[in-house]
Amino acid sequence: MPKSKDLRAPAREPTPFAQLNAVLAPLVGEARALLGDNFIGAYLQGSFAVGDADRYSDCDFIIVIRRDLTPEELPPFQAMHAAIHEIPDNPWRNQLEGSYAPAEALRRWSTTPRDPPGEDRGEDWGDPGMSGAPARAYPFWYLDHGAKTLVRSEHDNSQVVRWCLREKGVVLAGPDPRELVDPVPAEALRAEIRHTMALCATLELEPMALAAWQVFWVGLYCRMLHTLTIGKVASKAAGLSWAQGALDPVWSGLIGRAKALRKGMAEAAHPADPDDVAATRAFVRYAIEWAEHRARTQAAIAQRLALARAGTPRFDPRGRGGPGRGQHAPPAFRPNGRGRRG
Structure with missing residues (x-):
């Protein structure tokens, strides 16, 4: 538990945008009233927590609850989110994105329990918040960007969200998030990033029709590579600048x-520009190979260190025993997708 002097208290003005604060106030107030004793806290994560949020950013929220909501309890929450969408003359009314997370499931990532009680998901279930990804962990009630209704999704049941919430989360109401979420080890964060990189590629980077989506995929993979490197989550802008x-x-x-x-x-x-679409797909292939190469390199280094600590002779760095200088990044793919450079 964090020391009392370091506790994060509810922010009076949680964001620099008055109109966004005017949307967050009824979100938290109404949710708290509807939940009653089931309410634990409300928080911001994502760009408004880690940095570089601007007028066009999504506003990512997490409402922590003692027990999950049943489908029968959902209608008043659906009505509340629909009403927020009707707030007049406020561009933030449809830029909220977030989840209602049961405290027990939020504390640490796990594949058990996988399904909510009485809501078994079959093998053909596709996650509506994750481009149809298969069931893997517990689905929260989730509001997608621009949506009016909550759906079951694993979108926010991730190590990345937990890291952002615990380490950088903005308190709207409730206790310090470090009291609710266990520390996320850097290697757990990296393992999830590698899984996400492969999953997005399997789902064929869709949608991609608009320029906004094409640059989203570039930014996402830059940010994931950055996280793999530093072992923590930074902003999208930081990830793009690092990658460049x-x-x-x-x-x-x-x-x-x-x-x-x-x-x-x-x-x-x-x-989206067809050439940039092709280049984006090639970049993703490069990024995945870069990540795999990094994982192999780090594993080899760890093995060499372990052998050294055990008193076993080290690998010859000039031989085939491990990676040498300049071998960290794999050869690049050509942006036009025709394979590696010769």
Whole structure:
């Protein structure tokens, strides 16, 4: 438990945007009234917690509850979120995204229990908040960006969300989030990132039709590679800037265009450029290989250190026993997707 002097208290003005605060106030107030003794706390995670949020950012919230809501208890919450969508003259009314997370399930990530009581999900279930991904862990009641209704989704049941909430979460109401979420080890964060990278590729990076989605995928993979490297979650802007300097320069133009296009710009609603779509798919293949190569390199280093501690002779760094200097990043794929450079 954090020391009392370090406790994060509820923020009077949780964000720099008065209109967003005017949306968050009824969200927290109404949810608290509806939940009664079932309410534990309400928090912001995502960009408004880790940094670099702007006028066009999603506002990611987590409402922590003692026990999960049953489908029969859901109608007043659906009505509340629909009403928030009708707040007049407020652009933030449809930019909320978040979940109602049962405290026991939120404390640490686990695959058990997988399904809510009486809500068994079959093998054909596809997660509506994760592009149809199969069931893996407990699904919270989730509000997608722009949506009016809550659905079951594992979107926020992740190590990334837990890390953001525990380490950077903004308190809207309730106790310090460090009292609710166990520490997330860096290796657990990295393992989830590698899983997410592979899953998104399996789902074929859809949707991709609009420019906004194409740059989203570039930004997401840059951010994931950044997390793999530093073992913590930083902002999207930080991930893009890091990637532009750390990855093969062949991707600099693609990453630069992703940095320049913001969600609120008119160009974001235009059809994605076919060349950038092809380059994005090639970049994702490169990113996955980069991540796999990094994992192999780190495993080899760990093995060498373990052998050294045990008194076993080290591998010859000039031989085949381990990675040498300059071997961390794999050869880049060409942006046009025609394979590696020769």
